[in-house]
Amino acid sequence: xxxxxxxxxxxxxxxxxxxxxxxxxxxxxxxxxxxxxxxxxxxxxxxxxxxxxxxxxxxxxxxxxxxxxxxxxxxxxxxxxxxxxxxxxxxxxxxxxxxxxxxxxxxxxxxxxxxxxxxxxxxxxxxxxxxxxxxxxxxxxxxxxxxxxxxxxxxxxxxxxxxxxxxxxxxxxxxxxxxxxxxxxxxxxxxxxxxxxxxxxxxxxxxxxxxxxxxxxxxxxxxxxxxxxxxxxxxxxxxxxxxxxxxxxxxxxxxxxxxxxxxxxx
Amino acid sequence: xxxxxxxxxxxxxxxxxxxxxxxxxxxxxxxxxxxxxxxxxxxxxxxxxxxxxxxxxxxxxxxxxxxxxxxxxxxxxxxxxxxxxxxxxxxxxxxxxxxxxxxxxxxxxx
Numbered sequence: 001x002x003x004x005x006x007x008x009x010x011x012x013x014x015x016x017x018x019x020x021x022x023x024x025x026x027x028x029x030x031x032x033x034x035x036x037x038x039x040x041x042x043x044x045x046x047x048x049x050x051x052x053x054x055x056x057x058x059x060x061x062x063x064x065x066x067x068x069x070x071x072x073x074x075x076x077x078x079x080x081x082x083x084x085x086x087x088x089x090x091x092x093x094x095x096x097x098x099x100x101x102x103x104x105x106x107x108x109x110x111x112x113x114x115x116x117x118x119x120x121x122x123x124x125x126x127x128x129x130x131x132x133x134x135x136x137x138x139x140x141x142x143x144x145x146x147x148x149x150x151x152x153x154x155x156x157x158x159x160x161x162x163x164x165x166x167x168x169x170x171x172x173x174x175x176x177x178x179x180x181x182x183x184x185x186x187x188x189x190x191x192x193x194x195x196x197x198x199x200x201x202x203x204x205x206x207x208x209x210x211x212x213x214x215x216x217x218x219x220x221x222x223x224x225x226x227x228x229x230x231x232x233x234x235x236x237x238x239x240x241x242x243x244x245x246x247x248x249x250x251x252x253x254x255x256x257x258x259x260x261x262x263x264x265x266x
Numbered sequence: 267x268x269x270x271x272x273x274x275x276x277x278x279x280x281x282x283x284x285x286x287x288x289x290x291x292x293x294x295x296x297x298x299x300x301x302x303x304x305x306x307x308x309x310x311x312x313x314x315x316x317x318x319x320x321x322x323x324x325x326x327x328x329x330x331x332x333x334x335x336x337x338x339x340x341x342x343x344x345x346x347x348x349x350x351x352x353x354x355x356x357x358x359x360x361x362x363x364x365x366x367x368x369x370x371x372x373x374x375x376x
Binding site for chain 2: 034
């Protein structure tokens, strides 16, 4: 492996003996000229060699050892759903951090509606790339929820939750609940009609819990009817409490997979 | 030479057989150039559609240094034309690149 020039093929001589139109000749000449100078292809070939050499060092997986690949390969995409959820989470975190620069969790009256709602309108209509930023945040959130759910189905139907991985399954149940908590608190933040009545449903669901219902409604929604405290709490849950908790739990979840290895098919 | 003829299977388009290493050069660099040209073209279209933005301010200040101050609509039109040209250039570079095939690829000709 080195970037030393190999015994190179004579491209220009080759071009002479071929019947090429002037455009093709100019095209190839330009690209060869660029390649001689930037040598991107050489670097890519180097990466290719390294990829195969590293792969040779890896221990054989269960599927390789017992030659299950021919029967099992079409399930492999489903084994990417965990990574896919993590990726969606990272994208949501980054776009959310940027959105945080422009959003204000205030239910105070603005010219039209509340401050929170007019900030969302500002992001969508006036801020450069604001529409894109909020769309990325929303879509990655939706994708994460869907991917986490499908990941759970994959783990269930391949029996990957079985001993010795019960703990990680339970941790996963906690994580899918917290993901939905993320979704719900974020859903309320625009403080439009959709958010407001979803919040109303939330309060009533909390109140329906026996014995501790009123206490839960107070704690989570800041009262029995929606108002400034509700929005404030949803915001803090969404951008402070949940990010710390969920990030830590995802780290533990992945660390356990790392230590135990992926549950391979039998 | 077979590779200089029209294809026999009736499909339009010309195939040129090239050595594998040259095929890699063509693929890598034509894709790179096409991606940059198309993305840049969309940035220019964006600068044409939005009254603000970095590219437009940059163009304004450069033109201002030459003591030129074109109207907003003229600037938009120029940005739009340049953007479409850039996208067309990217497409052309990519399409031109697809006629070059390595030896094993044109033999089968799916």
